[in-house]
Amino acid sequence: MARAALPGRLNWQLGRVIELTEETARTKSISFALPDWAGHRAGQHVDVRLTAADGYQAQRSYSIASAPEDEYLVLTVERLENGEVSPYLVDELRPGDEIELRGPIGGYFVWESSLEGPLLLVAGGSGVVPFRSMLRHWAAVDGGAMPRLLYSSRSWSDVIYREELLRLGDRDGVDVRFALTREWPEGWQGHRGRVDRELLGEVASPPSEAPRIYICGPTGFVEAAADALVEIGHKPSRIRTELFGPTGG
Amino acid sequence: MPISRGFSGRRRADADPARVPPGQYVTDDFPVLSAGPTPRTPLDQWSFTINGAVGQPMSWPWQEFLALPSETPTADIHCVTKWSKLDTTWRGVSVDTLLEGVQTSADYVSAFCDGGYTTNLPLEDLTGGKAWIAYEYGGEPLEPEHGGPARLLVPHLYFWKSAKWVRGLTLTSMDEPGFWETYGYHNRGDPWLEQRYQGD
Numbered sequence: 001m002a003r004a005a006l007p008g009r010l011n012w013q014l015g016r017v018i019e020l021t022e023e024t025a026r027t028k029s030i031s032f033a034l035p036d037w038a039g040h041r042a043g044q045h046v047d048v049r050l051t052a053a054d055g056y057q058a059q060r061s062y063s064i065a066s067a068p069e070d071e072y073l074v075l076t077v078e079r080l081e082n083g084e085v086s087p088y089l090v091d092e093l094r095p096g097d098e099i100e101l102r103g104p105i106g107g108y109f110v111w112e113s114s115l116e117g118p119l120l121l122v123a124g125g126s127g128v129v130p131f132r133s134m135l136r137h138w139a140a141v142d143g144g145a146m147p148r149l150l151y152s153s154r155s156w157s158d159v160i161y162r163e164e165l166l167r168l169g170d171r172d173g174v175d176v177r178f179a180l181t182r183e184w185p186e187g188w189q190g191h192r193g194r195v196d197r198e199l200l201g202e203v204a205s206p207p208s209e210a211p212r213i214y215i216c217g218p219t220g221f222v223e224a225a226a227d228a229l230v231e232i233g234h235k236p237s238r239i240r241t242e243l244f245g246p247t248g249g
Numbered sequence: 250m251p252i253s254r255g256f257s258g259r260r261r262a263d264a265d266p267a268r269v270p271p272g273q274y275v276t277d278d279f280p281v282l283s284a285g286p287t288p289r290t291p292l293d294q295w296s297f298t299i300n301g302a303v304g305q306p307m308s309w310p311w312q313e314f315l316a317l318p319s320e321t322p323t324a325d326i327h328c329v330t331k332w333s334k335l336d337t338t339w340r341g342v343s344v345d346t347l348l349e350g351v352q353t354s355a356d357y358v359s360a361f362c363d364g365g366y367t368t369n370l371p372l373e374d375l376t377g378g379k380a381w382i383a384y385e386y387g388g389e390p391l392e393p394e395h396g397g398p399a400r401l402l403v404p405h406l407y408f409w410k411s412a413k414w415v416r417g418l419t420l421t422s423m424d425e426p427g428f429w430e431t432y433g434y435h436n437r438g439d440p441w442l443e444q445r446y447q448g449d
Contacts, residue, residue: 009448014251047445049272050253057250058258059272059331084259084274092255099253105446107432108284219281223394226286236286236364243281 010105011036012049014098018072023160026079027126028090029065031072032101040064042137043110043130043214043242046075046103050085060085063129063216063242064104067136073101076160078126109214109242113143117212118205122195122225123151124217125158127244131216132161139172148175150203152195152221155183177203195221197228207233216242264335268325270440273333279395280332284428287393288363288414295398297347297382298417301359304352308417311398315384317342322381324404326411327440339402341383344375344418355420359427360401363414368427369436370403370410372420379405382415407438407445 015032022028045063066074079090093099111119111134119138121131128151138147149168153159159178169176179191179199191199205211213234215225222241230236260266264275292311300306309317321340327333358370374380383402384391391397396413403410409429430436435444443449 010446050256050258051250052256052258053252055250056258056260057272058256058274061330088253088256097254098251100251105433108428219394223281223287230286236288239286241283241285243283 010102012100012102015073015101017093017095017097019095020093023076024158027076027160029074029076030089030093031074034073034101037073039068040104041110041112042067042133044104044106046101046105048085049100050088058085065129065132067133067140069137069140076126076129109240111214113138113141115212116144118145118209119147120204120211120213121147121149122213122215123149124221125153126160127217128160130242135168135174139168146173146175148203150177150179150195152179152181154181156180156185195225197231200225200228201232204229210238213239215239217244219243268335269333270327271443273327273331273440276332276334279334280328281394282328282330283413285364289393290363292398297399299347299351300417301419301421302353302355303420307351314342318346320381326404326408329407329409329434329445338387339381339383340385341381341402343378344380344382345378347382348376353420355422357421357424359419359421359425360412360415361417361419362412363416366412366428368410368412369425369430374403374406379403407440409434410438
């Protein structure tokens, strides 16, 4: 599908739910068929709008989890306690339901194969979602330098896309590192505890190679990782961040 | 309007709907939004500048800036990512105060910041008691993650216009799109007209 040459208005359109996949106990991936989708770039997001029977509406933004090359648009949504929209998407939505979406939105937190050089992706929790789009895109287009992914979760059962990421590591040679902050499976060989300066120094290409660095996750995680990478010597201009606030709903 | 089967919503009873623009929800938190690492400029290297199409550029080092007459606006703020926060309290210098004595025929302003961020506004959105350079939030020095030491505060527009880590205003005769404005966000960003993205 060709991208529109000039961005017009991003109109709301009805996405039909094709499939829901449970990623973790709190997280589902939802595939949508869209009637009028001009394509997206890896890392972009969409707005979702829900309408109650009395006309009340609620909107939220969600990162796109699918690659531009994929057949359906996929959103991966984590159920937030006390959330308004995410519990509906995770628990209520069924195949065949239709909800309104518009996008794609955002053009900065984006990776495409024309951006050369080493690539480091640093994810905390559901901040891994846009990186799944980037990694699938990388695999689909044979995008050059091997990406590295450092992904922090609370426990092994909280790791989203676990099998797919292990496969990307084993089959495609992507350097995937997991950090678990709270619980570790028996014999866990990965990092224990929070992502810190030492771990980032070990995983990241040296500053002299000027890797492109993308960080996505909760505010505290992103701030700490970005600060540490700047302290190590990476230029702030090489570091792009996206924050998933606790009130994403 | 297509009804979302099984969705009833969770309206907040304690928030006045007349104060919440379309598509927004009220939060008590203060979420953070940024595109890169938080810059940390030492205060002895900080200054605030007004330049561009002006008769005489102006610049205030930190201590001189703090000595300017300040105001304590209370405002509702609205982020394009959908959250709104009501009754936020600030201290800062009104842009009107900074522009006193500045000769200009410019119609537009580009706010520039540590970290390279810029955002563009019509000058009239910054004057007439509508905008401040704020350095306190909730009675405390503004934290770096929220834009400290000082940020632009333009509460009647979406909050990306309230540029964090602001270091100055460049007055221009032509409108020059800033950072998010070149990535598809709306040029003006009025939350009551739901001007989120280009074409809205």
